[in-house]
Amino acid sequence: MSGFAIGILGIVFLFVSILLGVNVMVALGAVGILGLTAVVGLNAATAMLSTVFFETVHGFHFSVIPLFLLMGLFAMRAGLGEDLFEASIKWLGRLRGGLAISTTMGAAAFGAASGSSVGTATVFTKLALPQMLDRGYDKRLASASIAIAGTLAVMIPPSAVMVIYGILTDSSIGALLIAGVIPGLVFAVVLCAATYIWVWRRPELAPRFDESYSLKEKFYSLRLAGPLIIVIICIIAGLYLGVFTPTEAGAAGAAVTLILAIIRQRGIKGVRLLETLLETIKTTAMIFGIIICALIFSRFLALSGTAIALGDFMTSLHVNKWVVVGIVALIYLVFGMMMDAPALLAITLPITHPVMIQLGFDPIWFGVFVVLLVELSAITPPVGINCFVVQAASNGRIELEDVFMGLIPYVLAGLFMLVLLCLLPQMALFLPSTMR
Amino acid sequence: MPPFVSHPSRDVKVSGFHRLCRAYGRLLHACGLIAAISTFAMLVLVVANVIGRYLFNAPITGAFEITESLLVVVIMLGLALTQYHDGHIRVTILTRRMPLSWARLAKIWALILGAAFFAWCAYASWKFAYESYSFNEQEWGTITFPLYPFKFVVFLGVVLLAIQFVLDAINAISKPPSADQPAAVENI
Numbered sequence: 210m211s212g213f214a215i216g217i218l219g220i221v222f223l224f225v226s227i228l229l230g231v232n233v234m235v236a237l238g239a240v241g242i243l244g245l246t247a248v249v250g251l252n253a254a255t256a257m258l259s260t261v262f263f264e265t266v267h268g269f270h271f272s273v274i275p276l277f278l279l280m281g282l283f284a285m286r287a288g289l290g291e292d293l294f295e296a297s298i299k300w301l302g303r304l305r306g307g308l309a310i311s312t313t314m315g316a317a318a319f320g321a322a323s324g325s326s327v328g329t330a331t332v333f334t335k336l337a338l339p340q341m342l343d344r345g346y347d348k349r350l351a352s353a354s355i356a357i358a359g360t361l362a363v364m365i366p367p368s369a370v371m372v373i374y375g376i377l378t379d380s381s382i383g384a385l386l387i388a389g390v391i392p393g394l395v396f397a398v399v400l401c402a403a404t405y406i407w408v409w410r411r412p413e414l415a416p417r418f419d420e421s422y423s424l425k426e427k428f429y430s431l432r433l434a435g436p437l438i439i440v441i442i443c444i445i446a447g448l449y450l451g452v453f454t455p456t457e458a459g460a461a462g463a464a465v466t467l468i469l470a471i472i473r474q475r476g477i478k479g480v481r482l483l484e485t486l487l488e489t490i491k492t493t494a495m496i497f498g499i500i501i502c503a504l505i506f507s508r509f510l511a512l513s514g515t516a517i518a519l520g521d522f523m524t525s526l527h528v529n530k531w532v533v534v535g536i537v538a539l540i541y542l543v544f545g546m547m548m549d550a551p552a553l554l555a556i557t558l559p560i561t562h563p564v565m566i567q568l569g570f571d572p573i574w575f576g577v578f579v580v581l582l583v584e585l586s587a588i589t590p591p592v593g594i595n596c597f598v599v600q601a602a603s604n605g606r607i608e609l610e611d612v613f614m615g616l617i618p619y620v621l622a623g624l625f626m627l628v629l630l631c632l633l634p635q636m637a638l639f640l641p642s643t644m645r
Numbered sequence: 646m647p648p649f650v651s652h653p654s655r656d657v658k659v660s661g662f663h664r665l666c667r668a669y670g671r672l673l674h675a676c677g678l679i680a681a682i683s684t685f686a687m688l689v690l691v692v693a694n695v696i697g698r699y700l701f702n703a704p705i706t707g708a709f710e711i712t713e714s715l716l717v718v719v720i721m722l723g724l725a726l727t728q729y730h731d732g733h734i735r736v737t738i739l740t741r742r743m744p745l746s747w748a749r750l751a752k753i754w755a756l757i758l759g760a761a762f763f764a765w766c767a768y769a770s771w772k773f774a775y776e777s778y779s780f781n782e783q784e785w786g787t788i789t790f791p792l793y794p795f796k797f798v799v800f801l802g803v804v805l806l807a808i809q810f811v812l813d814a815i816n817a818i819s820k821p822p823s824a825d826q827p828a829a830v831e832n833i
Contacts, residue, residue, distance in 0.1 A: 230740040230748075231755040232733045239762040259769035262799045263717070269709050272716045275684050276691070453695060456712070460691035486681035491732050493684075494723035498733055552734045 212248055216515025219244040223506065223556060233552040238502035244509040257508060265501045269456060270382055275493040276459030277369045281323030282485045283466035284437065287473045290319045290332040292434040299422045299430045306408030306415045308346060309354035310401045312337040316355060317397055318434070320362020321441055322466065326584060327549075329362050330355055330595045334602035342606060347414035350407065352607045353615030356595045357400060360584035360623060363550070364393030366445055367462060369496070370550045370583070372455070374576045376500055377507070377558045382455045383448050384641035385576045390445055391636050392577050396626050403622040433469060440465045449644055499555045507559030519560065520567035530568045534631065537561050538582055545586020549594060553583055577637040578630055585623045588616055662819070666812050673726040673805060680722035687715045707788030714784070717795045721802025728759075728809045749817065756814035763807035770800040 219240050226236040245254040265271070284290075297311035297318075304310055312333060320329035333355045341351035363370045366386040375382035408415045422430075431438075444458040453461070470480045510516045523533055540561070545553055558579075565575050588595045596612040630636060694708035727733055735755070740748045774796035782792045 226755075226758075227736050228739050229751045229755065230735055230737060231758055232735045234733050235755065235759040235762055238766075239758050242762070242765065255765070255769045255772075258766055259773035262721075262766065262770055262803065263773065263796055266717045266720045266799065267713050267795065268716065269713045272687055272691075272712055272719075275716075275719055276688060279684065279688060457691055457695050460688050461695060463688055464692045482685075483678075483681060486684050487677055489684055490677060490680040490719055490723035491727045491730065494720055494727040495732050495734060497720045498724055498727070548734060548736055552736075 212513035213515055213518045215244055215247050216510055216513040216518070219506075219509060219513070219515075220560065227548075227556065233548065233556065234498040234502045236502075237499065237506040237555060241502065241506035241509040244513065245505070248509065248513045258505070261504055261508075262501055265376075265504060266497060270454065271372075271376060271497075273372050273382065273455045273459045274369055274496060275489050276456060276463050277367045277372065278489045278492050279485070280367065280459060280463040280466050281325055281328065282488060283463060283470045283480070284319065284322045285328065285332065286480050286485065287433070287466055287470035289322065289433065289437050289466070289469065290315070290329075290336055292430075292432075293319050293437070294333070294336050296430040296434040298418075299427045302418045303421065304405070305412075305417075306350070306404045307418050308337070308341050308344065309350055309404045309408070309415060312341070312351075312354045313358050313361070313400050313404065314397065316358030317361035317365065317393075318438060318441070320359055321365035321367070321393075322437055322462070323362070326359025326362050326587060326595060327598050329359050330598045331602050333358065334599045338599075338603055338606065344418065345416040347615075348607045348611040349615030350404070350414050351615075352599050352603065352612040353619055354404060356588050356599045356612055356616060357619040357623075359587065359595050360581065361393060361397055361400070363580055363584050364389040364396060364577070365441070366390065366448065367441075367455075367459060368580070370554070370580050371576065373496060373500065373551050373554055374558070374580060377503055377554060378562050378572055378576070380572045380576060381641075384573050384644060386455060387445070387449050387640045387644060388573045388577050388637045389580070390640055392581070392626070392630060395629070395636060396581070396623075399622050399626055399629075400619065403618050407618050433473070436465065436469060449640065451644065496551050499551050503555035503559060506556075510559050511563075516559065516563035517567070520564045523564050524567065530570075531631065533564070533568060534570075534578075537565070538627065541579065541582045542586045542589055545583055546589065549587065550580075550583045553586070554579070571634065571638060573641055574630075574634045574637045578627070581623070581627060581630065585620065585627070588623075589620055662815065666816065669808070669812060670729050673729050673809070676722040676805065677726040680719050680726075683715045683718040683722075687712055687719065690715070707786060710784050710786040710788060710790075714790075714792075714795050717798050721798050722805075724802050725805035725809045728806055728813070753814060753817050756810055756817055760807055760810035760814055763803050763810060766803040767800060767807055770796070770803055774800045 223236055223240045226240065227233055231239075242254055242258055245257060293315040294311065297315040298308065301307055301311045301314060315337070316329050316333045319332065320326060323329060334352075337355060338351055342348065362368070366389055368386065368389060371385045371389055372382050374380070375385045440462055444462055447453045448455060448458055467480070471477055474480050541553065541557065544557065561579075562572070562575065566572060596609060596616065599612050600607060600609045690705065690708055691712060694705045698704040740751050743751065774793060777793040777796045783789050784792045
């Protein structure tokens with residue numbers, strides 16, 4: 210059997226095992242190592258297995274993952290979601306559809322810090338949904354404006370998902386984090402515009418919010434949210450200017466949010482430090498289990514020549530490379546219905562990344578594109594993790610269909626953003642190219 | 646006593662096997678504690694190094710190398726605990742809709758595959774660590790310390806995980822078919 214045939218068989222086995230409920234980590238690792246045995250023999254495969262764990266977990270730059278996770282959990286303990294929501298209402302509430310816009314922006318800022326789209330959706334459903342519904346907002350608009358915000362969260366640094374892409378594809382983590390900044394901000398504007406236009410065409414969906422705040426009140430609302438926004442800006446600037454590495458940025462962010470949490474909880478006890486640390490190591494272990502096994506699988510695809518053969522096949526088709534991009538996008542949207550970001554990236558990148566590079570795409574650009582795609586798939590009907598989270602946290606005040614119906618304008622805005630990213634790749638590449 | 650979720654449900658008559666599972670869970674929890682403390686140590690170390698470098702122009706010697714080695718502990722000692730809490734991602738979209746007896750078979754197969762794979766990993770990482778020990782491999786950075794203990798931590802991590810898979814498999818075989826719970830969704 211040729212290497213290519215073994216490779217294709219391996220891909221089939223991988224997807225069958227995952228669908229049969231095998232842990233994503235085990236499926237990647239077991240299929241990968243059996244495939245390697247078939248291609249290079251038992252001894253070489255075992256030798257590879259002996260080094261891959263240590264080489265992956267013994268790295269300074271990869272310690273950024275637990276530190277980013279820690280920063281997010283501390284931000285949650287510090288109640289920064291409430292502060293950000295309060296601040297964004299005071300600053301943006303009077304716009305057309307202002308509460309929905311405030312929610313999206315507040316959740317995006319919170320999500321940027323926490324890096325978790327599911328966590329952000331839960332927190333903001335509890336915070337913003339009752340406020341919007343009580344003021345007569347339409348259920349669809351209210352719930353969807355929360356569910357969409359997670360997509361922004363993973364674009365704007367610090368973002369653990371970007372780091373996972375960087376580790377899996379051996380790309381520069383710092384460059385990837387910086388590459389997300391402009392697309393993240395542009396996407397925020399696109400989403401707010403989508404809300405604005407939607408409410409402008411159907412004003413009955415969102416009654417005007419009449420309370421006005423003095424400038425003093427506006428600035429007072431920034432007392433705790435402000436430090437967080439400053440931290441995020443410092444992290445971005447520090448990475449861009451090369452003042453510190455992503456790991457140091459993560460540690461500094463975690464330290465500042467820990468201090469904010471101690472201030473908010475009036476002491477270290479309320480922060481539940483041990484519980485937070487245990488939660489961090491479990492998520493870290495989950496992510497690295499998948500990453501290590503994905504590296505085994507990806508080495509199998511490389512050594513069997515499958516990755517290159519697939520790329521050759523795609524180029525030999527002589528279809529426009531944007532057709533390939535369309536196919537890739539479709540694959541992510543379909544598989545994104547079944548699993549969340551780390552698992553999805555781990556099983557697909559060994560296949561899609563080499564193909565895209567062979568077609569001449571920039572790995573940093575593809576990183577931003579894929580991360581946006583993965584998050585969009587987390588809200589796309591009929592199965593979107595974030596939609597379930599919003600519905601589950603709403604105490605029965607909304608139906609799943611409300612979220613899905615409400616998301617249609619936002620999904621369209623997301624697709625528009627993907628097209629924009631294809632037309633203007635410089636949006637992602639400009640900042641990294643001028644980095645020091 | 647920290648919050649502690651016992652894996653086998655408490656209302657079944659507690660057999661010797663379940664006691665074993667719970668004792669093993671306590672061991673994993675202890676490993677988790679070490680990993681948790683290492684995480685915090687890593688945070689403090691990296692921050693102290695940044696402050697030292699920029700404010701006092703005095704970076705901490707070896708901070709880079711120590712952080713690297715701490716990450717080994719953070720990840721490897723958390724792997725098995727995560728499996729104990731069923732925290733590793735799996736897809737349940739199909740198995741939830743299968744007849745219960747099929748779903749049970751799929752689950753047992755998945756757990757045995759996990760045990761076998763990580764046993765293989767354990768064998769490989771034992772060889773790797775032992776080799777490092779036998780020629781007393783050192784970290785040669787700004788500070789020097791032996792590297793092999795961390796390679797043994799890798800071995801320990803995968804062995805603990807393999808054993809947890811074996812226990813989960815025995816548990817699944819001994820229990821009657823029951824509806825599969827969706828895996829913990831830990832999105833980031």
